[in-house]
Structure formats: C-alpha cells, structure tokens
Amino acid sequence: MEKTRKGCPGAAGRPRCPDKETAILAAALTLLTRHGFTRMTLDNVARAAGVSKATIHLRWRTKTELAAAALATLRPCAAPHTTGDVRADLAAQLADLAAVLTRTGGMALIGTCLAEEDHTPDLLELLREHAVIPRRAGLVRVLDQARAAGTAAIDLDAESLASALLGVFCADYLAGRTAGPGWADRIVAALL
Amino acid sequence: MEKTRKGCPGAAGRPRCPDKETAILAAALTLLTRHGFTRMTLDNVARAAGVSKATIHLRWRTKTELAAAALATLRPCAAPHTTGDVRADLAAQLADLAAVLTRTGGMALIGTCLAEEDHTPDLLELLREHAVIPRRAGLVRVLDQARAAGTAAIDLDAESLASALLGVFCADYLAGRTAGPGWADRIVAALL
Amino acid sequence: MEKTRKGCPGAAGRPRCPDKETAILAAALTLLTRHGFTRMTLDNVARAAGVSKATIHLRWRTKTELAAAALATLRPCAAPHTTGDVRADLAAQLADLAAVLTRTGGMALIGTCLAEEDHTPDLLELLREHAVIPRRAGLVRVLDQARAAGTAAIDLDAESLASALLGVFCADYLAGRTAGPGWADRIVAALL
Amino acid sequence: MEKTRKGCPGAAGRPRCPDKETAILAAALTLLTRHGFTRMTLDNVARAAGVSKATIHLRWRTKTELAAAALATLRPCAAPHTTGDVRADLAAQLADLAAVLTRTGGMALIGTCLAEEDHTPDLLELLREHAVIPRRAGLVRVLDQARAAGTAAIDLDAESLASALLGVFCADYLAGRTAGPGWADRIVAALL
DNA sequence: AATGAATGAGATTTCATTCAT
DNA sequence: GATGAATGAAATCTCATTCAT
Known part of the structure; x- marks a missing residue:
C-alpha cells in the first residue's frame, strides 16, 4: 500500500505531496522552453507551481537537476498510425512534428539544450x-517496413x-522559412 | 590635405585603439559560443579582451548590443570553389560546413540564438x-547551375x-550521430 | 586667469566659441539646482556646456570644486529699490525672494547645500x-533706515x-503651503 | 484551536527577525541624514545594520522605498507639555525643535528631502x-488655546x-547664525 | 514536509578621473 | 588647450542556495 520510494527505503514521516512534484516539473518545463535555462529562475518556477523555492530544493538538489527532470517528462508522441502507405505515413509524422514544435516552442527548447551542451550535457542527452x-x-519503423515489403526503392x-x-x-527554421500547408507532403515526395 | 580637426571632428581627441574593438568582439563571440548569452558576462569578456568593462560600454550600450555586434562579425566561408561536378561541389560545401561547425562549436552558438529568440530576436536574425x-x-548557386546545364535531374x-x-x-547532431569521413559524399549521393 | 586669447586664431567663418568657462559654470549651476550635487554628472555638465569632460577638469580639479565655482557665480539680486515706505519696501523684497526661489527652483539648491554640509561644507558657505x-x-538696510528715522516701532x-x-x-515651503498673491504684504503687516 | 497554517498563512516558514527590520531602518535614517540620499548606499546600510543587502531587498524593493520607510519612522516629539503660559509653551517647543534639529543633524535631512524633491517627491511628502x-x-494648538482664552492679542x-x-x-541656520541660550525666548517675545 | 527568511556571490551599468593624441 | 578614449571603483539589484521554524 505504501509508496515505497526508490532509493529511499524505509522513508518515514510525512509523505511528499505528489501534486507538487507534477506542478513543479510542468512549470519548469514551460519556463525552460519559454525563457531558456539561465532565465528560468527558481523563483519563477516556484511561483508558477504554487510552491516555495525550498520545496523545489527538497526534491532536486540543484537547478540543473530540476531542468533535467523536467526534460525527462517529455513524452514522445503517441505511436503513429501506420496505414501502409509509406509516403502518407511519413508525411503525417512530419506534419505532426512541425505542428508540435510550432505549438510548444520546441525550437527554443532544442536551442537551450544545444546552448547548454558544454555546461550541462545532460540536457541534450535527455532531449535525445x-x-x-x-x-x-x-x-x-515505417521505412523499414517499406523496405521489407519492397514497397519503395530506398537507396539510403x-x-x-x-x-x-x-x-x-x-x-x-534556421533560414526563417516557415512551413506552410502541404509542406510535409512536398518534402516526402521530393526526398523519396 | 590639411590636418586641422575642424573639418574632421571624428579625428579629435585620443583615437580609439582598433585592437581593442577587435579583441572585444572576438572575446565576445568566443564566450557567446562557449557559454551562451547569459553566461557570457561582461566581466569575462573584458578580461579575455584585456580591457575594462567601461571600455566595452563605451562602444556598445548594452550587453545585448555587444552580442549582436559579435554575431555580425561572423564572416561566411569564402566563396566555395566550383568545379562543375555538381555532386563533388555540394559534398565539398557540406564537408566544410561540418568541419567549421565542429571546430568552432557552432551548434552551441546556433542553440544560443534559438534559445534567445523570444528574448532577443536580433541574435537569430543576425545568425541568419x-x-x-x-x-x-x-x-x-551550384544547384541552379546544374539545373541550367541539365547536368542533373533535380525534381525539387x-x-x-x-x-x-x-x-x-x-x-x-541532435540525434548524437557524428559525421565520420565520407559523410558528405554519402549524403549527396543519396539525396540526388 | 588671462583672457588674451579671445578667439580662435585664423578660423574664418566659424562663429566664436562662447566662453567655455561661462558655459560650463552656467550648465553646472542649472544641473546642480535641478538634480542636486550627486546627480549632477560631469557628463551632463559637459554635454550641456558643449565641451568635453576633460575641458572641465582642466579648470577645476574635482567635481566638488566645480560645484563651488558654480555657486560662486550666484549674483545677489540687484540692489532693491527703496521708497521710504518701510512696509512696502520689505514686502517688495519678500515678494521678489518668493518669485526668484519659485522660478529658479532655489529651494532645491538650498536643499543640496544643506544636504552636502557634512560632506562639502563649502557649498553652504558659498550659498551663504x-x-x-x-x-x-x-x-x-531698510529696517535700519526705519529705526533711524523712527518710522516704525521695532522691538527686535x-x-x-x-x-x-x-x-x-x-x-x-516645508509645510507645503504655497505663497499666493498678497502673501508678502500679509507677512510684513503681521510681523511689524 | 488547531495549529494549521492554512488559516494563518503569515505564520508559515521562518519568521522574520524583527530586530533586522528595526536595525535596517535605523541605519538607513542615520545614513540618509548624515550622507544624503545618493550617498546612502545599500552596502553601507547593510553593513551598519548587520544584514546582507538581499535582506534589505526582501523588505523594500528599491532604495527609494527604503528611504521612504526610514523617513516614515520619524516620530514626532512627544505631545508637548502645556502650562497655559502661552509664551513659555511656545518657547519650550521652539527650544525643543532647535535641540532636536541640532542633535540629529535634522537640517541635513531636510536638505536631502528638498534636494530630492524633483526626483523623489515622496521624501519631502513624508518629511512633511x-x-x-x-x-x-x-x-x-497652543496659539488656538490662547486665542480662545483671549490670553494674547494675536493678529495673525x-x-x-x-x-x-x-x-x-x-x-x-541658512545665515550661519547659531541659536544660543535664550534664543527661543527672545524669538517668542519679539514675535508676540 | 513545507515555508518564508536570509545570504554570498555575482551581473550590468554608471561615474569621476586620467591618458594619449 | 581641447578632445575622445580608457579605466577603477563603486552602486543597485538578482539569484541559487541554505536556514530556522
């Protein structure tokens, strides 16, 4: 019944409120994305999560560890639907990627991980x-299926x-070219 | 001809040491690349350039302006040699890109500009x-030449x-796959 | 200080520079009054006077000496007109005082000299x-004349x-009571 | 009855040390008086109060707010003793004023508030x-009582x-005339 | 466990002053 | 003599982290 915590056997006393953990990580991920690592202040995370700074330090020793934990909550997209139409499947995944990155400000988060690579390699590692x-x-997976089925000639x-x-x-994105409608289809058509 | 200052007010007073300007910008670019925008402190730039902080502020009012000026010193690669062999030319440029980015830590700099996009859009703009x-x-340019010459069938x-x-x-890079020898050739071969 | 060099030699067409000394002192007095001693920066004085900071230091060794020199340019009001009507004369002088202090922001200047008394006693001394x-x-002078003439009964x-x-x-002023019209007359009438 | 913090959020966490608050305000008022607003540095206040600068910022966001808070601690003299002898009462108050201003360096503080009036009007307001x-x-109050009792003929x-x-x-004070003994009595006698 | 207080170590920016032309 | 460059020494304010309740 009891929630034995890994690495903390026999933990006694007042249990940690799990809601706070979730709220902190969500706030951290949002701020990490929106403002980058150095501008994500613990004060702001604490305020956004509705907890105190000390509560954050109770769970993660340093700001770096918190950022890593926040990145680790990134959930990969749901397993993509596979129709058997190779080009359509690939285009759907590309379109989803573009949508997600645009909606969540993902390029900024990627930038943060790249920028911090020397200082905190864990971030890029976790992002990967x-x-x-x-x-x-x-x-x-789609490409392997296609090759196995001989559906498409893939020489790479x-x-x-x-x-x-x-x-x-x-x-x-780096060139300032924004992906319009039909972008994914065109890319797939051209590269295959 | 005359050396009077009246007609050339910019010449009055102690002239600016041009070395300092160069040293500051070089130091700023290095630190910007290596540590990112927020960790590039004016103290460090001043120390690395061998000048005082006030000397930096004499030329650029804010840290942001300094970072922008440093980015603006990025000189694009020398105009690439064109042999007429489309694939070889493209591969040469790709190989150079990979070499430069690897040697200079360019991905971290790209990351910094991406991470700061919301806060300081100028950086990404200048990088572009x-x-x-x-x-x-x-x-x-190479691709257009190829198409004009009908050298290669390019459907994109x-x-x-x-x-x-x-x-x-x-x-x-994001996937952690490092480009080994022959990387550029393989990529060009596959995509064309 | 010799004034032998009244103009720029051989500078035909260029208007004579106004006396830099005067311009600097005027600018200093204005800024001293408007912003106080510590907020009167040499940069601002130099800009307002149209000279360089070094030119200021050429004449006065320190900012304090400049402030003192500026205060020393304060010219007392023109000798007041004396009609022989004691009350009217006194009221005229009081009204003039109020007008001058209000127009020039004199209370702020008085405040500066008082505030700096410990740090730079010269200022208050010069103001006095x-x-x-x-x-x-x-x-x-008016009061003495009156007493000599027996015009008014003055027991102080x-x-x-x-x-x-x-x-x-x-x-x-300290109480926030602003002097309206007739203020000087009322005061004189009451105190005499 | 229960000791839950929910109903009394002010009690959560480490309580503020009230001594620090007092010490900071006292130090600020002293330095404000002795050195003026701009020379009252947070470093000096912190050192004099025995706290860190951040502790000051925890309570007052800016230096200006601190100075205002320090001025707000000025307690008016205890309600003056009233004997019914109008002249004696007034003289006593005047003598007390002179003593307090002399002892505390009050004229310098008044000067600071006057000097900062344009920049920080709150100071003069609070002093008032x-x-x-x-x-x-x-x-x-004394004068009104006297008038009500017909004790003195007051035509102002x-x-x-x-x-x-x-x-x-x-x-x-501005004229450099220091108030000696009997000063207050003489003034009251003359003006009434 | 949770909180607000407290702090040491900076970070950016300003300024009076000196230097070199 | 005059100028713009250069600088050392702050000054205000911020932040990750630790402390006491």
Whole structure:
C-alpha cells in the first residue's frame, strides 16, 4: 500500500505531496522552453507551481537537476498510425512534428539544450532520449517496413533518411522559412 | 590635405585603439559560443579582451548590443570553389560546413540564438543573415547551375534541397550521430 | 586667469566659441539646482556646456570644486529699490525672494547645500555668502533706515527680524503651503 | 484551536527577525541624514545594520522605498507639555525643535528631502507628514488655546504665525547664525 | 514536509578621473 | 588647450542556495 520510494527505503514521516512534484516539473518545463535555462529562475518556477523555492530544493538538489527532470517528462508522441502507405505515413509524422514544435516552442527548447551542451550535457542527452530518438524511431519503423515489403526503392539507410526528413524542418527554421500547408507532403515526395 | 580637426571632428581627441574593438568582439563571440548569452558576462569578456568593462560600454550600450555586434562579425566561408561536378561541389560545401561547425562549436552558438529568440530576436536574425543565408546561397548557386546545364535531374526546388542537405547535419547532431569521413559524399549521393 | 586669447586664431567663418568657462559654470549651476550635487554628472555638465569632460577638469580639479565655482557665480539680486515706505519696501523684497526661489527652483539648491554640509561644507558657505547674506542685507538696510528715522516701532534687532521675514517662506515651503498673491504684504503687516 | 497554517498563512516558514527590520531602518535614517540620499548606499546600510543587502531587498524593493520607510519612522516629539503660559509653551517647543534639529543633524535631512524633491517627491511628502506637520500642530494648538482664552492679542492666523516661529530657525541656520541660550525666548517675545 | 527568511556571490551599468593624441 | 578614449571603483539589484521554524 505504501509508496515505497526508490532509493529511499524505509522513508518515514510525512509523505511528499505528489501534486507538487507534477506542478513543479510542468512549470519548469514551460519556463525552460519559454525563457531558456539561465532565465528560468527558481523563483519563477516556484511561483508558477504554487510552491516555495525550498520545496523545489527538497526534491532536486540543484537547478540543473530540476531542468533535467523536467526534460525527462517529455513524452514522445503517441505511436503513429501506420496505414501502409509509406509516403502518407511519413508525411503525417512530419506534419505532426512541425505542428508540435510550432505549438510548444520546441525550437527554443532544442536551442537551450544545444546552448547548454558544454555546461550541462545532460540536457541534450535527455532531449535525445525523450524526444529526438522516439521521433526518429517512428520514421525508421515505417521505412523499414517499406523496405521489407519492397514497397519503395530506398537507396539510403533508414537512419540517414530520417535525418534528411527531420533536418528539413530545422534547416528551414534556421533560414526563417516557415512551413506552410502541404509542406510535409512536398518534402516526402521530393526526398523519396 | 590639411590636418586641422575642424573639418574632421571624428579625428579629435585620443583615437580609439582598433585592437581593442577587435579583441572585444572576438572575446565576445568566443564566450557567446562557449557559454551562451547569459553566461557570457561582461566581466569575462573584458578580461579575455584585456580591457575594462567601461571600455566595452563605451562602444556598445548594452550587453545585448555587444552580442549582436559579435554575431555580425561572423564572416561566411569564402566563396566555395566550383568545379562543375555538381555532386563533388555540394559534398565539398557540406564537408566544410561540418568541419567549421565542429571546430568552432557552432551548434552551441546556433542553440544560443534559438534559445534567445523570444528574448532577443536580433541574435537569430543576425545568425541568419551572416551565417545561414550565405551558406545556403553557396548550395543554391551550384544547384541552379546544374539545373541550367541539365547536368542533373533535380525534381525539387533548390531552396528545399538546400534545406535537406544542411538539415541532415542538424538532425544528425541532435540525434548524437557524428559525421565520420565520407559523410558528405554519402549524403549527396543519396539525396540526388 | 588671462583672457588674451579671445578667439580662435585664423578660423574664418566659424562663429566664436562662447566662453567655455561661462558655459560650463552656467550648465553646472542649472544641473546642480535641478538634480542636486550627486546627480549632477560631469557628463551632463559637459554635454550641456558643449565641451568635453576633460575641458572641465582642466579648470577645476574635482567635481566638488566645480560645484563651488558654480555657486560662486550666484549674483545677489540687484540692489532693491527703496521708497521710504518701510512696509512696502520689505514686502517688495519678500515678494521678489518668493518669485526668484519659485522660478529658479532655489529651494532645491538650498536643499543640496544643506544636504552636502557634512560632506562639502563649502557649498553652504558659498550659498551663504552669495545668496543668503546679500538677501538679508537688503532687509536689514531698510529696517535700519526705519529705526533711524523712527518710522516704525521695532522691538527686535534687525537681523532677527530679517530671519523671521525670510523664514516664513522656508517654513511655508516645508509645510507645503504655497505663497499666493498678497502673501508678502500679509507677512510684513503681521510681523511689524 | 488547531495549529494549521492554512488559516494563518503569515505564520508559515521562518519568521522574520524583527530586530533586522528595526536595525535596517535605523541605519538607513542615520545614513540618509548624515550622507544624503545618493550617498546612502545599500552596502553601507547593510553593513551598519548587520544584514546582507538581499535582506534589505526582501523588505523594500528599491532604495527609494527604503528611504521612504526610514523617513516614515520619524516620530514626532512627544505631545508637548502645556502650562497655559502661552509664551513659555511656545518657547519650550521652539527650544525643543532647535535641540532636536541640532542633535540629529535634522537640517541635513531636510536638505536631502528638498534636494530630492524633483526626483523623489515622496521624501519631502513624508518629511512633511511625519515631522513638519506634527511640529506645527503643537504650536498651532497652543496659539488656538490662547486665542480662545483671549490670553494674547494675536493678529495673525495661527498657521502663519507658526511659520514665522519655525522659520526663524531655518533662516538663522541658512545665515550661519547659531541659536544660543535664550534664543527661543527672545524669538517668542519679539514675535508676540 | 513545507515555508518564508536570509545570504554570498555575482551581473550590468554608471561615474569621476586620467591618458594619449 | 581641447578632445575622445580608457579605466577603477563603486552602486543597485538578482539569484541559487541554505536556514530556522
């Protein structure tokens, strides 16, 4: 019945309020995305989460650990629907990527992780694990299925092709080119 | 001819030491790349450049203006050599991109500009103007020449193809895939 | 200080520079009055006077000396007109005092000298010498004439009566009571 | 009955040390008086009060607010003793005024408030409310009682007479005339 | 556990003054 | 003599972290 916490056997006393944990991490992720690591102040996180700063430090020793924990809450997109139509499936995943990144300000979060790579490599590591890799996996799965079925002539390994498909969004964003409607379809058509 | 100051008020008084200007901007760019915007402190810039903080403020009113000026010193690669061999030319440019970004820690700088986009949009704007756009222009020029010469069958507009080529590096970097030897050749071969 | 160099030699067509000394002192006095001693920055004085900061330091070693010199330029009011009507003469001088202090922001300047008394006693000393004492002298002269002529029954020494007359303005100002029309007449009538 | 914090949120957390509050305000008032507003640095206040600068900022957001709070601690003199002897009562109050201003360096504080009037009008406002007005009220009360009792022939409204009595001190101070023994008695005798 | 208080270590910016031309 | 450059020494304010209740 009791919620034994990992690594803290025999924890006695007043249990931690789990709601606070969630609220803090959500606030941290929002502020991390919106303002970057250094501008995400613990004061602001505390205020947004409705707790005190000391409560944050009770759970994570440093601001860096908090940021890492917040990144670890990134949930990969739901497993993408697969129709068997390779191009349509890939385009759907690309379109979803563009939508999510645009809606959540994801490029700023990616920027934060890149910018902090020297100082806090964990951030980029966690971003990879929780966001980049799962996203790539979805594409790779479709491509592998296609190759197995001989559906499409693909003369590039799936991982590199995944990089090409995902990379277009990054490069476009850096160039100031915004993805309009039909963007995903055009990309897939051209690269395949 | 005459050396009177009257006609040339800019010459009055002690002249500015041009070395300081250069040193400050170089230090700022280095620290901006290595530590990001907020960790690039004026103290550190001053120390690295061998000047006082007030000397920095004499030239740029705020830290933000200094960072922008530092970014504006980014010189695009020398106009790339064009051999007429489309694939070789593109691969050479990609390889140079990878080399430069790796050597200078360019991805961290890109990250800083992305992370600060909301707070200081100028940074991303300057990065675009001084680094991204020129880089893309080199690729686009080769692709346009190829298309004009009918050298290669290209079924995608040059700009999008440039995004695909450049984007592979970004996506690979985010995925933790490091570009080994032959990387550029393989990418060009696959995408064309 | 010699004034032999009255103009810029051989500068045909260029208007003669107004006396820098005068311009600096005027600017300093204005800023001293408007912003107080510590907020009167040499940068602002230099800009207002149209000279460089170094030019100021060429004449006065420190900011304090400049402030003192500026105060020393305070010219006492023109010798007041004396009609022989004691009350009218006194009221005229009081009304002039109120007008001058109001128009020039004199209370702020008095405040600055008082506030700096511990740090720079010279300021209050100069204010006394150049503004307070002459002002009092005008009143005292009238009172002495009156006493000599037996015009008015004055049972208080002239200096103390001068303090009373002048002090009303100070006390009213401190209390937030603004002197309206007829103020001077009422005061004189009451105190005599 | 229960000791839950919910109903009394002010009791949660570490309680504020009330001594610090007092010490900070006392230090601020002392330094404000002795050195003026701009020379009253937070560093000095913190050192004099034995706290850190951040502790000051925890209570007052800006230096201006701190100075205002310090001025607001000025307590008017205890309600003056009233004997019924109008002249003696007035003289006693005047003598007390002179003693307090001399002992505490009050003229410098008045100077600071005057000097800062344009920049921080709150200071003069607070000085009025906490020091000037109460002081005047004491005089006015005596004068009103006297008039009601017909004790003295007063041909000037009480407020203006209060200005005259208080103003003598200001004017004397500005003129460099120091109030010796018997000063208050002489002033009252002369003006009434 | 949770909170508000407290703090040491900066960060940016300003300023009176000196320097070099 | 006059100027603009250069600087050392603050000054205000912020923040991650620790403390006491």
